[in-house]
Amino acid sequence: MTDSKILTPFDMPALHARNRLAVAPMTRVSASESGHASAQMARYYERFARGGFGLVISEGIYTDQAYAQGYPCQPGITDAAQAQAWAAVTAGIHAHGAKAVAQLMHAGALSQGNRFREYNVAPSALLPKGEQMAFYYGSGQYPVPRAMSDEDIADAIAGFAQAARRAIEVAGFDAIEIHAANGYLLDQFLTGYSNLRDDRWGGDTRQRLSLTLEVFKAVREAVGSVPVGVRISQGKVNDFTHKWAGGEADAEAIFGALADAGVAFIHVTEHEAWQPAFAGSPASLVQLARRHAPATPLIANGGVHDQARAEQVLGQGADLIAVGKAALVNPDLPARLAAGEALAAFDAGVLGPIANIKASELML
Template sequence: MSVQGSHSALEPGRIGDLRTANRLVVAPMTRVSAEPDGTATPEMAAYYTEFARGGFGLVVTEGIYTDSAYSQGYLNQPGLVSARNAAAWRDVTGRVHEAGGLIVAQLMHAGALSQGNPHRDGTAGPSAVKPQGAKMPEYGGSGPWPVPREMDSADIEEAVAGFVASAVNARDAGFDGVEVHAANGYLLDQFLTDYTNLREDSYGGPVANRVRLTAEVVEAIRAEVGPDWCVGVRLSQTKVNDFHHRWPGGVHDGEVIFAALADAGATYLHIASEGRNWIETAELEGGLTITGQARRVTGLPVIANGGMHDAELSAQVLGDGHADFVSVARAALVNPDLPRRLAEGGRLERFDRTLLEPMVTLDNARRRRRVLEAKV
């Protein structure tokens, strides 16, 4: 963990109007620990506050569902679709701010990868294509994914409206911004992906059409919240059900995707590496990296993800200009004070897969960490 001298991730940063204490970001992690109606709990407030107290410059929440139609992906997933949801999140954001942190709400529509939605029977996606793989048992699923219903224009309008309404709810709940989840195989990524999007309308075909829905979501949110509030976008090539996927057009696809989202009004881009680390997913032809290309094309702040708890790797990514920030997921679960450990040259506690199980109470998480510490 330790590196010589002051680590570049500890330097202050800026994302739009947000000034961060450092360049370390908590990546979104599914916890499915909300109430059945999607309301955040006091335990969730304590969970997020712990990262702020640990010194992270920015916290991105787990995916929050955006409407009472097809967006919810898991039972006990948090939402931002009601006044009760927003009021509970207000307690979370207030406590994070009191601890000196910043917090962004990740807005997520699961699309065809929904495995727990009490609002609708069945799923909906860009095309009637059966998703690869199987549902995730750690989040309450089992068996193969069903074939989704192909979304019509009314479904698409409903999905966009849900993103916008949830963004407004997030702003009113005290969040410092939102992150539009267009990664990891969920709805917006399903539209972006060639083999899940077989449409022949303006949302299908070439990559400029397949990124259209994500751009429309960002543009619609921006029109509602104004020019200065933070509206990020999370992207990935890999997915929760396909660790090997890459954008088929490579550098060309990246040029089109990144430019479209910048033009739509994105504040930052967060490039994820689902199931892989940055080294395995970042390299493009011509010596480019996907995060470096995003910076070059857009001029926006870029967050790199995937193995960034490794101090040497994160120093390289930041120092060589591949990204402006780095996000940490699993290592943050067992090391919520990772920024302080990095500053002091301390070692990280070892990760244990039991920490990926849904967090029911903060006491459970603390007990797990004590067990891990006893093993070291």
């Protein structure tokens, strides 16, 4: 198993990964109520580095003290104290030779626990699809959000930029991932049915992507040469099977614009990363990203839980594989692959009834 491509290093400008395996971002609602990363989180993240992962991407971290927070006990990075709390997490990751990526997230209409505000904001004042997630302390429908003003949008952009600066300068992260996927604020702007705006933030696919591109620009200016990437998806936590309405033309517009903007990496996630992205055409989202952003480092995620599948997705053009649920039960997944050892099967009990870190995990 040691001749596998998955275990070979990957370099992007300003970031060396010792292999192609990344821990996918996973929200575990295990911070303090005031949003400080905990000692338990430091132990949890450190295990992935000890187990051989090249990159450890954090859970979605909220960026500001306005509308960004999504969940009770979600960690934030909105001030120096919250940033300082992350320093213990990144130190544990670095101690075992892995790199730490901060995923910055604004929940928008899908917030189901924000201690700073009484209501949510979104591109348009529309009832979100789906229901709140019980394993993050939610129940019932999401509230109808207020449409963001120009000032709200400017504040959200600044929130990302300032959070990124703290993540690099205070918390010790090595790279930034902007969360523009899975139904959260930036994806609400990208998605036609949740963005009915007729100003510069709405319109065609390229225009609906413009908030993500503005956030990217602001973050890059804030952190200089540190890699800044973007996570993109079709599916959403509140609309699992959503497909981009424009099909492959949307993929071209989105990946092409991200490449033109100079993102350091694109992280695509699908339910099963290798499957065709759209009915009637064989190309997966990985293949479409590779086609339309040919020179951009590409992370692929979704259902890639064994070595053969990982090699297949690398063969489709991904440079790195992000592993979610399989990493929860195999925090030493890279070491196991290197040794040719079997992987443990996923145990949904880890995430229930609340998705917080369980004491049993810390013994793995």
